Amino acid sequence: MKKIVLIVLDGLGDRPNKILHGRTALQAAYRPNLNHLASLGINGVMHPIKPGIRSGSDTSHLSLLGYDPEEVYTGRGPFEALGLGLEVLPGDIAFRANFGTVDSGGIVMDRRADRISQGTDLLASSLNMNIDGYIFRVKEGVEHRAALVIHGPGLSSAVTDSDPHEVGKKVETVKGVDEAGKRTAELVNRFLEKARNILRNHPVNTERIKNGLKPANEVLLRGAGKAPDLIPFEKKYGMKGACIAGIPMITGLCNMLGMDIIKVKGATGRTDTNYEGKVSALINALKTHDFVILNFKGTDVAGHDGDPILKKSVIERVDRAIAPLKNQLENTAIAITGDHSTPCEMKDHSGDHLPILFVTSGNLRDRVKRFDEISCMEGGLEINSTNVMDYLLQISDRSDKYGA
Amino acid sequence: MKKIVLIVLDGLGDRPNKILHGRTALQAAYRPNLNHLASLGINGVMHPIKPGIRSGSDTSHLSLLGYDPEEVYTGRGPFEALGLGLEVLPGDIAFRANFGTVDSGGIVMDRRADRISQGTDLLASSLNMNIDGYIFRVKEGVEHRAALVIHGPGLSSAVTDSDPHEVGKKVETVKGVDEAGKRTAELVNRFLEKARNILRNHPVNTERIKNGLKPANEVLLRGAGKAPDLIPFEKKYGMKGACIAGIPMITGLCNMLGMDIIKVKGATGRTDTNYEGKVSALINALKTHDFVILNFKGTDVAGHDGDPILKKSVIERVDRAIAPLKNQLENTAIAITGDHSTPCEMKDHSGDHLPILFVTSGNLRDRVKRFDEISCMEGGLEINSTNVMDYLLQISDRSDKYGA
Numbered sequence: 065m066k067k068i069v070l071i072v073l074d075g076l077g078d079r080p081n082k083i084l085h086g087r088t089a090l091q092a093a094y095r096p097n098l099n100h101l102a103s104l105g106i107n108g109v110m111h112p113i114k115p116g117i118r119s120g121s122d123t124s125h126l127s128l129l130g131y132d133p134e135e136v137y138t139g140r141g142p143f144e145a146l147g148l149g150l151e152v153l154p155g156d157i158a159f160r161a162n163f164g165t166v167d168s169g170g171i172v173m174d175r176r177a178d179r180i181s182q183g184t185d186l187l188a189s190s191l192n193m194n195i196d197g198y199i200f201r202v203k204e205g206v207e208h209r210a211a212l213v214i215h216g217p218g219l220s221s222a223v224t225d226s227d228p229h230e231v232g233k234k235v236e237t238v239k240g241v242d243e244a245g246k247r248t249a250e251l252v253n254r255f256l257e258k259a260r261n262i263l264r265n266h267p268v269n270t271e272r273i274k275n276g277l278k279p280a281n282e283v284l285l286r287g288a289g290k291a292p293d294l295i296p297f298e299k300k301y302g303m304k305g306a307c308i309a310g311i312p313m314i315t316g317l318c319n320m321l322g323m324d325i326i327k328v329k330g331a332t333g334r335t336d337t338n339y340e341g342k343v344s345a346l347i348n349a350l351k352t353h354d355f356v357i358l359n360f361k362g363t364d365v366a367g368h369d370g371d372p373i374l375k376k377s378v379i380e381r382v383d384r385a386i387a388p389l390k391n392q393l394e395n396t397a398i399a400i401t402g403d404h405s406t407p408c409e410m411k412d413h414s415g416d417h418l419p420i421l422f423v424t425s426g427n428l429r430d431r432v433k434r435f436d437e438i439s440c441m442e443g444g445l446e447i448n449s450t451n452v453m454d455y456l457l458q459i460s461d462r463s464d465k466y467g468a
Numbered sequence: 469m470k471k472i473v474l475i476v477l478d479g480l481g482d483r484p485n486k487i488l489h490g491r492t493a494l495q496a497a498y499r500p501n502l503n504h505l506a507s508l509g510i511n512g513v514m515h516p517i518k519p520g521i522r523s524g525s526d527t528s529h530l531s532l533l534g535y536d537p538e539e540v541y542t543g544r545g546p547f548e549a550l551g552l553g554l555e556v557l558p559g560d561i562a563f564r565a566n567f568g569t570v571d572s573g574g575i576v577m578d579r580r581a582d583r584i585s586q587g588t589d590l591l592a593s594s595l596n597m598n599i600d601g602y603i604f605r606v607k608e609g610v611e612h613r614a615a616l617v618i619h620g621p622g623l624s625s626a627v628t629d630s631d632p633h634e635v636g637k638k639v640e641t642v643k644g645v646d647e648a649g650k651r652t653a654e655l656v657n658r659f660l661e662k663a664r665n666i667l668r669n670h671p672v673n674t675e676r677i678k679n680g681l682k683p684a685n686e687v688l689l690r691g692a693g694k695a696p697d698l699i700p701f702e703k704k705y706g707m708k709g710a711c712i713a714g715i716p717m718i719t720g721l722c723n724m725l726g727m728d729i730i731k732v733k734g735a736t737g738r739t740d741t742n743y744e745g746k747v748s749a750l751i752n753a754l755k756t757h758d759f760v761i762l763n764f765k766g767t768d769v770a771g772h773d774g775d776p777i778l779k780k781s782v783i784e785r786v787d788r789a790i791a792p793l794k795n796q797l798e799n800t801a802i803a804i805t806g807d808h809s810t811p812c813e814m815k816d817h818s819g820d821h822l823p824i825l826f827v828t829s830g831n832l833r834d835r836v837k838r839f840d841e842i843s844c845m846e847g848g849l850e851i852n853s854t855n856v857m858d859y860l861l862q863i864s865d866r867s868d869k870y871g872a
């Protein structure tokens with residue numbers, strides 16, 4: 065029985081870039097270590113979720129970890145909250161939120177409070193509260209955006225928005241869509257009442273009014289979503305799992321699955337992360353864990369920025385950092401891939417398939433010698449991300465036999 | 469419309485073997501006929517059930533025959549009974565069983581009756597009986613192991629074990645887990661009562677006691693399972709099917725599907741089987757049947773034994789034996805593959821994909837010239853075993869059009 069490592073270069077997949085003479089960032093990168101592992105392993109292409117699906121980071125990571133999003137995904141709310149760094153646990157309810165401006169009669173004057181960008185951290189943290197034992201936590205996002213998570217027993221996402229979605233309309237009272245939603249709606253309305261009192265007299269708003277800016281005196285809630293009730297990773301696989309990632313959505317998801325989150329000094333979730341530190345932490349984590357997922361976010365960041373040169377350089381830094389993994393193959397099964405493609409020319413996620421390699425001692429080898437989108441098409445495998453865990457389990461001698 | 473042949477080299481897939489200089493048994497084998505058929509056909513890799521699944525022979529053969537185990541598989545019990553050579557029909561209930569030793573108060577003294585190994589055939593056959601028209605059949609397995617199959621209307625597998633699973637505990641009365649199980653439980657308890665009387669005075673046990681061995685005076689039952697209610701093969705495909713195989717699990721499964729079982733002299737289910745005889749029987753069966761599945765078990769046996777040289781030699785014998793099939797391509801569509809991989813280095817089933825070839829006159833051809841795990845990765849297909857029958861039906865002009 066071997067340990068398992070899953071290395072995810074976020075948004076790895078690319079399309080031809082003019083500035084790289086028609087090559088993808090991965091094709092253009094100097095990547096001796098990735099190529100060496102590919103030549104020892106079995107390679108192929110991986111479809112994010114299934115062929116042609118343009119997946120987000122939340123759905124593709126769920127799928128890479130063997131949780132089929134078509135069965136478990138309950139919408140963006142809980143994952144956007146995770147992305148802002150809020151803890152979300154099974155059964156929690158998450159709302160997307162705006163800081164907005166209302167007049168004294170509760171009529172929305174601006175859904176974005178003049179696109180407020182400063183002080184939202186103070187506003188958000190002032191709204192953390194406990195009502196009847198239910199814990200309300202608010203976290204600010206970019207500009208006027210925020211999220212609310214409610215933790216407690218018997219909550220339901222079957223509730224309406226307080227956000228009327230239009231200027232000039234009155235903030236709505238939240239209502240239960242069905243019987244189960246009524247209690248949650250009542251709790252949310254009490255939260256909103258308290259929030260108004262806090263925001264009305266908040267120093268950030270006093271300052272804004274003094275400066276002629278609209279106060280952020282209302283939290284407009286929309287898109288209630290319940291965190292999926294996922295089987296804990298250890299229960300599902302019988303493996304103690306750890307996660308090394310610089311971005312809250314991934315650490316939050318893994319935390320929700322009951323995995324240990326390993327913090328690495330200098331891991332930023334950006335292109336300037338501590339590449340070597342993350343790999344050292346990975347090798348160290350293998351002493352105490354059966355499974356480690358390691359996410360490098362820089363490839364996705366460069367893809368969203370539309371910067372193939374930066375994406376290439378992130379891949380080269382990953383390649384240098386993973387060199388020590390070559391010494392782990394005797395006792396470890398390793399997969400290296402992305403979660404989805406973020407082509408630089410597109411500056412967003414695409415549904416293209418992307419390269420994947422599996423390598424461990426004694427595995428089947430194909431004839432692929434280079435790790436990139438094109439070379440891996442000649443490899444032995446064409447799989448969906450949802451099958452990656454099954455394949456890793458079987459090459460690490462951890463699969464139960466299905467049948468007799 | 470053509471006839472269809474499905475040739476299964478059981479456990480065919482392999483991983484690199486040191487003794488074969490890093491090659492698989494198939495890569496190392498002299499296999500001119502397999503290579504010739506591959507060069508005329510369309511090739512690829514096949515995942516057992518789906519990527520990464522480490523399947524048993526039961527689930528993989530179900531899947532190869534187009535019965536998705538995720539929909540129809542009801543557990544090992546019925547297939548283990550088939551494997552011991554018991555007939556199992558849809559609706560039958562099968563238990564795994566031990567011959568054990570109990571004291572006069574029904575307390576388990578030994579769950580394995582001193583690992584009894586002789587005379588279990590006599591004990592088992594003495595327990596075949598009919599209670600109220602329900603037919604009880606017992607068959608011995610290796611050492612103390614056995615199986616019980618009950619045949620009759622309205623049976624349910626929702627019953628508890630009689631095996632307390634611990635020495636020093638009393639044999640349990642079997643109970644219905646729900647209303648449907650009550651009648652079955654009552655029948656099983658009556659069987660157990662009669663079985664005790666038979667075993668108490670059985671000559672095999674008298675002899676054991678005389679020799680200071682514990683008597684096998686109780687049948688400990690566990691893991692009741694209902695045989696899946698499978699659509700008969702002929703009804704599903706409109707083809708009269710036949711099966712040629714040396715092992716009871718495969719002939720039993722095909723019998724359960726209503727296929728004809730063709731016996732071949734010298735077919736042993738081992739590496740010393742009558743290879744040419746099986747292929748002659750196949751060609752003969754095509755005169756009276758539309759579909760023939762032919763299983764060679766020797767590759768799996770050699771894999772479980774961890775003997776790559778033996779596995780290679782079984783493949784070479786199969787290769788020689790199938791030479792006459794080259795003359796059947798005008799009127800027959802042929803698939804050659806395994807049911808799963810049994811790598812010699814692992815001595816058990818793995819979840820690796822394995823090579824498959826499809827060949828008939830006029831089919832699409834790819835550029836593959838050799839039939840092995842690696843060469844076939846460059847073929848045209850990558851499919852799951854559950855899709856093999858659909859592919860065979862279409863290249864033999866037997867598919868119904870799906871749509872207009």
